[in-house]
């Protein structure tokens with residue numbers, strides 16, 4: 001098969017677009033897709049300061065690489081979760097990437113933040129690994145951005161992630177989650193930073209191909225607590241559908257963004273209050289992060305008695 005742009009030998013085949021690219025043209029296509037999402041969805045401009053959440057995996061490192069190549073003002077944020085070898089290796093891949101590009105990387109070590117490392121939190125509270133991890137990561141993504149004067153946080157969620165999440169939300173009709181599922185969430189409070197997902201139009205296969213072709217050394221292993229097994233099952237089902245009918249995931253996600261989300265958003269009112277403990281916005285009284293922190297502190301105090 002030949003590259004649709006230059007007729008050279010193709011290396012990456014994208015069935016949903018019925019096209020194939022040579023390595024150089026694929027990198028150009030990938031970069032253009034990201035640039036298009038940023039522009040069409042009004043994610044950010046060259047005047048913004050962007051905090052890129054980087055896990056050490058292919059998606060977030062590919063995202064950071066593209067944003068730097070497009071000349072955006074970025075810094076990386078890595079959350080060290082204390083999950084044994086997996087976190088040590090994620091941290092190593094992230095720092096190597098940043099150092100090679102002389103890019104600024106902020107690291108939060110959860111063990112040093114009052115024993116919030118994931119294994120510790122799980123043993124001292126009744127939370128599951130994934131729910132604790134989600135609450136903690138979301139809090140730091142926002143807080144580090146607010147405190148550092150960043151105007152946007154960007155994550156590496158791709159088309160497969162968004163399709164799996166959408167399927168899960170639809171199967172259980174999680175209407176507040178459907179209202180909030182968007183590649184762009186505006187800052188609706190002075191202490192809430194805008195959140196964007198510039199890779200949401202690109203599949204996992206495409207981000208892996210891009211990272212590989214760019215020589216990005218990323219962590220291949222999945223988190224050992226991984227993952228929400230159900231999320232992986234949704235991905236498998238969607239892959240089967242995609243196999244039979246290329247473009248299914250894209251029309252599912254992009255169609256929802258175009259047709260569906262607004263309808264849910266219109267019926268869902270969100271009232272933000274300030275958490276009395278940390279001052280960051282929450283829909284409840286005490287925010288989820290502070291509740292978790294209090295549970296950990298209580299368990300520690302109990303252990304000391």
Ligand code: AMP
Nearest residue numbers: 053054055059060077078079155156157
């Ligand atoms: P996941 O929920 O693991 O699929 O990750 C989704 C996105 O969240 C990644 O693409 C990153 O942008 C971000 N992310 C996940 N884990 C971390 C981490 N430990 N530190 C910083 N960002 C992360």
Ligand code: ZN
Nearest residue numbers: 275278287290
């Ligand atoms: Zn709080």
